[in-house]
Amino acid sequence: MSELSTPQAEKITQHPLETVLKDLEYLVNSLAMELEVAPSDRKAHQDLLRRTIRVAEAALQIPDQTWPVTVYPDDPTEAITIVEDDEEFAPEIEALRQQGWKIMTVTQFNQNVEKLAAQKSDSNPN
Structure with missing residues (x-):
């Protein structure tokens, strides 16, 4: 059986903050739901806030090399x-x-x- 070779599609690079944004959105939505369902569950609220801080701190450690370069025309x-x-x-x-x-x-x-x-x-x- 022979394999068909296909040209490799151009890889679309994702901005490094896209994943961070999704994670933060999830955590904020989770916190909103927690506040609605269990407004007095301080431990759960603090856990979500700590997780939010960890995601944000990890985002601050993203190396410069992974950041997209914006090219502005000289003219x-x-x-x-x-x-x-x-x-x-x-x-x-x-x-x-x-x-x-x-x-x-x-x-x-x-x-x-x-x-x-x-x-x-x-x-x-x-």
Whole structure:
């Protein structure tokens, strides 16, 4: 029997705080439930608070190497700037566009998101 080889998919790196966030959300929700169910159970409340502190302290020990690097373009006109839909600033926005800035209003951004979602749903008929 032969094995089929498949190209390795590009690995999407998860931010190191994603797991921390999930753990903290779980602990906070557990504490909220404990307070509702057993408001006088001081020992359980303290246990959850200690666990919350341990998770936060562990997060503070995450090495710099695992932190994602944010690359900011040297030229601000390379990035897309999203601005509120406000006709009061239309002349300034247009002047910046003429200087090469890529500026999009919130409405334009939402339209692009809807368009992408429609394209995605058209390509995945489930």
